[in-house]
Amino acid sequence: MNAPATAELPVVVIGAGPTGLAAAAHLVDHGIEPLILEAGPAAGAAVREWAHVRLFSTWGEVTDPAAEKLLAPTGWVKPDPATYPSGGDWAKQYLQPLADVLGERVRFGATVTGVSRAGRDRIVDADRETQPFVVHLRNADGTEERVFAGAVIDASGTWTTPSPAGGSGLPALGEKAAADHVTYRVPDLKDPAVQARYAGKRTAVIGSGASAFTALAYLADLAKSGDGTGTRAVWILRRGISGSTFGGGTADQLPARGALGLAAKAAVDEGYADAVTGFRTEAIERDGDGRLVLVGEDGRRLDAVDEVIVLTGFRPDLSFLSEVRLNLDERLQAPVELAPLIDPNQHSCGTVYPHGHRELSHPEQGIYLVGMKSYGRAPTFLAMTGYEQVRSVAAAIAGDLEAADRVELTLPETGVCGGAGLFDQPDADADAGGCCAPAPALVQIGSAPATEPTAPTEQASGGGCCGS
CATH class of the missing domain: 3.50.50.60 (FAD/NAD(P)-binding domain)
Known part of the structure; x- marks a missing residue:
């Protein structure tokens, strides 16, 4: 032809x-x-x-x-x-x-x-x-x-094609074998079947962008509800926590995006999530009870979790x-x-x-x-x-x-920091200045934080500038 x-x-x-x-x-x-x-x-x-x-x-x-x-x-x-x-x-x-x-x-x-x-x-x-x-x-x-x-x-x-949990960019050892307890999406905790998977459980959230903020806020809301007593999150960050970790807050020209970071901060401050910093996952193992143990490249072994939500980008x-x-x-x-x-x-x-x-x-x-x-x-x-x-x-x-x-678009300033490279190093950006505001004051927001089509669009949009 x-x-x-x-x-x-x-x-x-x-x-x-x-x-x-x-x-x-x-x-x-x-x-x-x-x-x-x-x-x-x-x-x-x-x-x-x-x-x-x-x-x-x-x-x-x-x-x-x-x-x-x-x-x-x-x-x-x-x-x-x-x-x-x-x-x-x-x-x-x-x-x-x-x-x-x-x-x-x-x-x-x-x-x-x-x-x-x-x-x-x-x-x-x-x-x-x-x-x-x-x-x-x-x-x-x-x-x-x-x-x-x-x-x-x-x-x-x-x-x-979501990115894996492994800090090297490749799947962590045991990540595929643990697939029945690992997801690469923000769970819909309003769905009773999905809620039952996380309610009362200890869940690791790996990532530091808008999707991770959303997942942390959702899990915190579940923990506060009568159906989620005992729900706990462990927030895994590959870098340290600094003034820009939680985004631009009230300085963000997309206010709902700023609110996301504040919701994640609230989850930590109110005790619904524990933050583990400078942790690059090398392996996911099973303990004697079948629960998942995250092992870092530095040899650290975290306490066992029931579920893992991997939100490390696409x-x-x-x-x-x-x-x-x-x-x-x-x-x-x-x-x-x-x-x-x-x-x-x-x-x-x-x-x-x-x-x-x-x-x-x-x-x-x-x-x-x-x-x-x-x-x-x-x-x-x-x-x-x-x-x-x-x-x-x-x-x-x-x-x-x-x-x-011809240019026919003016983008809002993001007020959100993140990414890889030097920024991925613990505390590398703590005194770097730039467009991002200091750690914003904590505010209380509703139960459904707003997020950009996080890594979703055409088949989705990414999580705003610049988190990952």
């Missing part, structure tokens, strides 16, 4: 989450036909998996202008811009209606298994740029298929992109031009500059990684960043470089 001319082909968008659907809306606005391939059964499939978590961004910050334009003729009414949706709200009230408007342009149950140039593996140079992309996929019924594309926008996110799945030529930063696995803007080794806090097609381009012209996936392992993503990315990328694909190069 000969490949058709590139000009006749759609732009394939991988992922029907917030960024992927926004990309499709912008392409339609430019008169370009998108084909959205979504592995899940519905729009925002990954977002639906954390439907119980409230975003720390408001409705005004998580809808895209081109998508709103596409929705307007249907009678869709934007929710109150000042209110905070849950993941479930986001999926049902915005993402699914947007997918419905796009209609047959969206294919569900379509898992992309490979992307290449038609007739060219990654080695071949001859006539490479004149060949369309070929996208291999597996349908829900198991059948295999290939489609051709003029360009490819990968908005598949990172939700399906990483991109690059396996299906092995035949295209990408230029990725060796540390973050983000595009090399973008990496310096988001690298937590260099930026423990501060504003991530708006960016577009130039920072997201690769040696393989016509393919873009966008949304959470474009950030690789960096934990600084906000939904509005992804919308600006795809606005620029769609304009570039349409040939409107003036619009593609």
